[in-house]
Amino acid sequence: MPSRSSSSGNLFSSPNSSTSKVSTPKTAAASHTAHVDGGARGNPGPAGYGVAIQDASGKPVAELSEYLGHHTNNYAEYQGLLAALRYAAEKQITALKVVSDSELMVRQMKGIYKVRHPELRKLYDEAQQLVRKLEYFEIRHALREHNKIADRLANEAMDKGR
Numbered sequence: 001m002p003s004r005s006s007s008s009g010n011l012f013s014s015p016n017s018s019t020s021k022v023s024t025p026k027t028a029a030a031s032h033t034a035h036v037d038g039g040a041r042g043n044p045g046p047a048g049y050g051v052a053i054q055d056a057s058g059k060p061v062a063e064l065s066e067y068l069g070h071h072t073n074n075y076a077e078y079q080g081l082l083a084a085l086r087y088a089a090e091k092q093i094t095a096l097k098v099v100s101d102s103e104l105m106v107r108q109m110k111g112i113y114k115v116r117h118p119e120l121r122k123l124y125d126e127a128q129q130l131v132r133k134l135e136y137f138e139i140r141h142a143l144r145e146h147n148k149i150a151d152r153l154a155n156e157a158m159d160k161g162r
Helices: 025-029 073-090 103-109 118-132 148-159
Strands: 032-040 045-054 060-071 095-100 136-141
Touching (some): 025 136, 045 073, 060 073, 060 148, 103 118
Parallel strands (some): 032 095, 095 136
8 A cells, every 4th residue: 555644744545544654565564453442431431441462473462451530432542542552652663553443533543534622632643643653553443343352451441430
């Protein structure tokens, strides 16, 4: 897939899968994959996220989750993405593929949708800064049934708020 960089700072290309400005087949193949999910019971309500990270060979390397307090599901989805990006930065991972069941967040990260909510805008801006530090980044939408581990972790985090 061709990649592009523009003066607007948009790092992504096609609507189905997005890649950062430095994408090569070799880098993509060497990517870690992070399945992220966030939720809020009652929306807003008790919120949490879950992240399951695999290395390039598919071996699980980390499971992250956190109870976030009273927030929206969109806030929790972004916190899950940020947790994956921070993990990548801490572990010096330079290539990351993210899979999320949040179509809104994926489309916002790709630049298809604008981020209008001020609280989400702060999270979006932080995510964009972390993405720029990666050599390769891809984000794509998947149905919940293809994101089961992250969904379980997010639900376990929300359970902590009871």
